[in-house]
Amino acid sequence: MTLEISRRSFLAxxxxxxxxxxxxxxxxxxxxxxxxLFAPNPxxxxxxxxxxxxxxxxxxxxxxxxxxxxxxxxxxLGADPAKINIVQADGDEKWGDQDTDGSASIRMLFxxxxxxAAAARQMLxxAAAARxxxxxxxxxxxxxxxxxGARALTFGELADxxxxxxxxxxxxxxxxxxxxxxxxxxxxxxxxxxxTGRAIYGADVSLPGMLVAVISRPPALFGKASxxxxxxxxxxxxxxxxxxxxxxxxxxxYQALGGVAVLADHTWAxxxxxAALAVTWDDGPNxxxxxASYEQALLAAVRAPGKAVRKLGxxxxxxxxxxTRVEAEYTVPHLVHAAMEPPAALARVDxxxxxxxxxxxxxxDLREEVATALGVAKTDVTVHVTLLGGGFGxxxxxxxxxxxxxxxxxxxxxxxxxxxxxxxxxxxxxHTVSAQALAAGLDAHGKLVAWRHRIAYPTISSTFSASExxxxxxxxxxxxxxxxxxxxxxxxxxGAAPAKIRIGWxxxxxxxxxxxxxxxxxxxxxxxxKRDPRDMLVEVxxxxxVLTAKLQGVKELAxxxxxxxxxxxxxxxxxxxxxxxxxxxxxxxxxxAGRLLGIAAHRSFTTDVAVVVSAVKGPRxxxxxxxxxxxxxxxxxVNPDRVRSQLEGAVVFGLSIAMHGSITVKRxxxxxxxxxxxxxxxxxxxxxxxxxxxxxxxxxxxGVGEPGVPPVAPAIANAIFELTGERHRSLPIVRSxx
Amino acid sequence: MTIKLRVNGAxxxxxxxxxxxxxxxxxxxxxxxxxxxxxxxxxxxxxxxHLDGLPVRACVTPVRRAVGREVTTIEGLHDxxxxxxxxxxxxxxxxxxxxxxxxxAAALLKAIPKPTDDDIDHSLAGNICRCGTYVRIRAxxxxxxxx
Numbered sequence: 001m002t003l004e005i006s007r008r009s010f011l012a013x014x015x016x017x018x019x020x021x022x023x024x025x026x027x028x029x030x031x032x033x034x035x036x037l038f039a040p041n042p043x044x045x046x047x048x049x050x051x052x053x054x055x056x057x058x059x060x061x062x063x064x065x066x067x068x069x070x071x072x073x074x075x076x077l078g079a080d081p082a083k084i085n086i087v088q089a090d091g092d093e094k095w096g097d098q099d100t101d102g103s104a105s106i107r108m109l110f111x112x113x114x115x116x117a118a119a120a121r122q123m124l125x126x127a128a129a130a131r132x133x134x135x136x137x138x139x140x141x142x143x144x145x146x147x148x149g150a151r152a153l154t155f156g157e158l159a160d161x162x163x164x165x166x167x168x169x170x171x172x173x174x175x176x177x178x179x180x181x182x183x184x185x186x187x188x189x190x191x192x193x194x195x196t197g198r199a200i201y202g203a204d205v206s207l208p209g210m211l212v213a214v215i216s217r218p219p220a221l222f223g224k225a226s227x228x229x230x231x232x233x234x235x236x237x238x239x240x241x242x243x244x245x246x247x248x249x250x251x252x253x254y255q256a257l258g259g260v261a262v263l264a265d266h267t268w269a270x271x272x273x274x275a276a277l278a279v280t281w282d283d284g285p286n287x288x289x290x291x292a293s294y295e296q297a298l299l300a301a302v303r304a305p306g307k308a309v310r311k312l313g314x315x316x317x318x319x320x321x322x323x324t325r326v327e328a329e330y331t332v333p334h335l336v337h338a339a340m341e342p343p344a345a346l347a348r349v350d351x352x353x354x355x356x357x358x359x360x361x362x363x364x365d366l367r368e369e370v371a372t373a374l375g376v377a378k379t380d381v382t383v384h385v386t387l388l389g390g391g392f393g394x395x396x397x398x399x400x401x402x403x404x405x406x407x408x409x410x411x412x413x414x415x416x417x418x419x420x421x422x423x424x425x426x427x428x429x430x431h432t433v434s435a436q437a438l439a440a441g442l443d444a445h446g447k448l449v450a451w452r453h454r455i456a457y458p459t460i461s462s463t464f465s466a467s468e469x470x471x472x473x474x475x476x477x478x479x480x481x482x483x484x485x486x487x488x489x490x491x492x493x494x495g496a497a498p499a500k501i502r503i504g505w506x507x508x509x510x511x512x513x514x515x516x517x518x519x520x521x522x523x524x525x526x527x528x529x530k531r532d533p534r535d536m537l538v539e540v541x542x543x544x545x546v547l548t549a550k551l552q553g554v555k556e557l558a559x560x561x562x563x564x565x566x567x568x569x570x571x572x573x574x575x576x577x578x579x580x581x582x583x584x585x586x587x588x589x590x591x592x593a594g595r596l597l598g599i600a601a602h603r604s605f606t607t608d609v610a611v612v613v614s615a616v617k618g619p620r621x622x623x624x625x626x627x628x629x630x631x632x633x634x635x636x637x638v639n640p641d642r643v644r645s646q647l648e649g650a651v652v653f654g655l656s657i658a659m660h661g662s663i664t665v666k667r668x669x670x671x672x673x674x675x676x677x678x679x680x681x682x683x684x685x686x687x688x689x690x691x692x693x694x695x696x697x698x699x700x701x702x703g704v705g706e707p708g709v710p711p712v713a714p715a716i717a718n719a720i721f722e723l724t725g726e727r728h729r730s731l732p733i734v735r736s737x738x
Numbered sequence: 739m740t741i742k743l744r745v746n747g748a749x750x751x752x753x754x755x756x757x758x759x760x761x762x763x764x765x766x767x768x769x770x771x772x773x774x775x776x777x778x779x780x781x782x783x784x785x786x787x788h789l790d791g792l793p794v795r796a797c798v799t800p801v802r803r804a805v806g807r808e809v810t811t812i813e814g815l816h817d818x819x820x821x822x823x824x825x826x827x828x829x830x831x832x833x834x835x836x837x838x839x840x841x842x843a844a845a846l847l848k849a850i851p852k853p854t855d856d857d858i859d860h861s862l863a864g865n866i867c868r869c870g871t872y873v874r875i876r877a878x879x880x881x882x883x884x885x
Contacts, residue, residue, distance in 0.1 A: 062832030062869045188825070194833030195821040197772015197812035201834060204771040212766070237755060266766035267775075268758045340776050340784055340834040340868050389774070389834025390868050421777040641828055645871070649831055652870025675781040675866060684859040686872040 038159035040120045040167045042094045043073060043113065050144060050156025053085040057095035058105040059361050061391035063705045064642030065105050067189040069113060072638050075181040076117035076174055078141030079155065086189060091363025091383030100361040101396050101505060102560065103605035103703025106638050110701050118171035127161035128153045176698060183696065186639045201389045202344035202359030207414040211240055213407050214270035214418055217259035217427050220283040220668025221502055222250060225260055232276035233262050238269025243410050245403060251466045252502050254369045256402040257427055263411055267418050283668050289500035291433060291665040295331055298435035301495030302329065302454040307470060310481055312553035313489035318450035322441025326528045328521055331730045332513035334663035335431035335506055338680055341389020342419040347404035349374065354381045358401040359388040366398035370405045393505035397429050422673040429504025430663060432457040436517040446529040448540055451487040455480065456495035457513065458503050469496040477558025478604060479514035479710065484571045486542030490553055501665060507653060511604045511710035516731065519600035519714030524727065533718060534582055534599050544572035560605050567606040567700060573633045574601055576695060577610040581631040584691055585612040598719030600711035605703025607634040611711040615719035623720045625655060629691045630708060635699035644692045647708040651690050654712020656680040659734045743804050746814030756802035761785045763801040764811060772812040772837050783865030786838040787811045793845040812837035819882040820844055827878045831869035839865045843879045852885050
């Protein structure tokens with residue numbers, strides 16, 4: 001990797017505050033000085049000085065991917081993971097799919113990364129075999145060298161010769177027992193940078209002569225400025241320019257939102273300049289959006305028959321005949337990500353060439369969107385991925401980087417766009433708002449005979465195609481079409497819900513509302529029939545079996561992009577995590593002793609998770625979750641500590657959803673603006689103990705970043721019902737601002 | 739106007755509006771990017787630094803208030819017991835809020851060397867971690883304090 005002089009000097013200039021490594025650029029590092037390199041694929045490069053560089057193709061946003069994916073590659077290769085140079089990949093198709101979403105990094109790349117590493121290893125071994133004139137089969141590669149009994153040649157010594165060999169189309173993988181780092185306790189590679197302030201995020205990159213931009217965006221989606229008075233803004237010391245951004249055209253897709261940008265020497269001046277702007281807005285086609293009345297419209301939609309998307313037997317007839325009939329309606333409001341790092345991106349435009357530094361989850365989408373916005377070829381755009389101060393799906397949208405690119409072009413200077421917290425909350429990519437109506441019929445023995453589920457929410461597809469009003473198959477694949485049910489009669493219907501705001505992905509996506517409704521409702525069935533909620537849950541899910549589209553009464557099982565052969569949906573796995581989590585919590589004993597527990601279990605991103613929480617009265621009489629247990633079967637685990645940390649974090653994220661999360665909209669404008677009115681869990685509200693159990697096995701890896709989230713909110717609602725007798729069917733449970 | 743500060747033990751001179759929040763003076767004028775912007779309204783604690791050893795939210799502290807006082811940022815902690823405990827317990831996820839968490843905790847340990855769980859919860863209630871590392875933060879503070 002060669003560095004431009006300008007970038008090298010820029011990095012050297014801020015060397016005190018940057019490691020370079022966090023930016024994926026090792027200043028003066030061996031990768032830049034080694035003359036001959038063995039680089040059989042874009043992921044691996046070995047210098048003849050022995051330095052093994054490994055490119056991390058996915059964004060680091062707290063899931064620990066930089067401490068996991070490169071280790072997997074090193075392990076298969078035979079390199080010491082402690083010594084590898086980790087390089088953050090720029091946005092480029094040569095690294096394959098780089099979207100850091102769908103809990104997919106290890107899940108989808110596990111095999112490919114191993115094959116890439118195995119090919120490199122095979123070439124190094126072949127080079128050693130040729131040097132020693134011995135059969136390759138008697139050689140082994142480990143600890144950065146190829147070994148033949150007592151003698152060894154280092155990877156560095158073999159690099160030149162290996163580079164001359166053809167890259168094998170498919171190399172043999174090591175047996176699992178030879179992967180010594182996978183599944184071990186691995187160090188958190190970036191921890192020293194995180195705790196010293198050296199880690200570099202989107203807002204931490206600077207260029208000489210750079211301006212900082214803060215933007216006043218249309219309050220409602222597709223609103224436009226009808227009058228701009230920027231005299232006072234321009235009078236603020238440090239403000240250099242005020243630039244109107246182009247208005248986007250529907251559908252919004254990944255476009256920037258438009259608005260008026262204030263460009264200044266530093267962030268404070270840009271913020272003050274924006275505050276001094278006087279903009280009159282034409283609120284446009286979404287000015288009529290009122291989330292309160294919209295929720296009522298969604299409820300009306302689920303009180304009537306809709307479009308059937310799952311059908312087994314005759315649910316309506318079975319409901320009519322059932323000995324006991326239970327019905328309930330659930331709503332979940334819009335939510336926003338509120339990652340601690342608001343979006344930020346730096347752009348430099350030089351003629352046709354554009355260079356971006358951004359905290360992005362999708363550097364390739366960003367590259368394409370910037371190229372389109374600037375009217376240049378994709379190959380003219382370089383995207384450097386910084387660390388992300390949280391992503392949760394927000395940073396899959398590249399709009400903030402498009403803003404930076406447009407402003408850099410217009411101003412002729414490098415521009416860093418800084419989103420403020422109120423921008424982040426008001427102009428986020430909202431989690432959808434939903435209503436669901438469930439009806440169950442039980443026979444005289446309390447056995448589930450009918451299940452009807454009606455669902456309405458604006459689909460994420462609406463962001464890309466305005467005419468879409470029903471949940472997509474992918475969204476229904478998040479706990480609806482793939483929900484195991486023992487009932488022989490099942491009907492799922494969807495209602496129309498046109499979107500009036502930008503809808504996006506939020507950590508675990510539609511699993512949030514779908515698991516909340518289903519897992520709450522199962523606990524309601526238990527209560528209605530005086531059953532133990534755990535027993536009712538197991539019974540409703542039905543016996544151990546592998547789900548198929550036919551068994552489920554659906555067209556297809558989306559299965560998160562995996563085939564049914566590769567990641568079979570085996571209900572036994574959900575049974576096992578339920579058994580495990582109830583063991584951990586001492587379910588029967590604790591309940592007998594008077595503890596007030598809630599349970600929920602859910603499969604998402606091909607990982608099965610069960611949660612139990614305990615509710616008590618807090619110091620002011622409010623419900624407090626004092627302890628949580630979470631068990632997960634994510635198949636083979638590469639980095640157990642990062643899986644544990646994701647599950648711990650998921651409990652807290654789910655707690656925020658259950659207790660506080662709510663975005664409301666009036667006249668098309670989001671009403672919340674900061675952490676006082678968009679509350680998230682704080683330390684005193686969080687259980688003192690979160691117990692995590694990972695049920696490791698050698699099945700293909702499942703997702704990890706998201707699957708912990710969905711069962712948390714219903715487990716909390718179920719525990720609070722035990723505590724207060726009040727059934728919360730409408731999130732959030734606590735509705736007061738700070 | 740010219741403002742003279744002491745930051746992490748070294749004298750610094752900068753040309754700034756005295757009302758500019760210390761956060762932006764540190765980040766944009768002095769290049770100390772370890773202190774993070776999270777909310778701008780003292781609601782999240784990501785920007786926590788010390789003024790004469792006491793924690794303040796730099797996002798709402800005008801830089802004039804730091805004149806003649808000692809400013810300590812995350813860059814001014816060197817091999818602090820909290821930093822060691824944070825690494826030992828692999829506390830950070832995305833890492834963004836962690837400097838603020840550590841600065842708040844460092845001030846706590848100065849005031850209460852052997853904090854209880856309640857002391858820790860109370861002290862860190864103003865520091866949000868959206869990744870949800872709270873349980874490990876609590877454990878790391880206790881580890882650093884030897885309790």
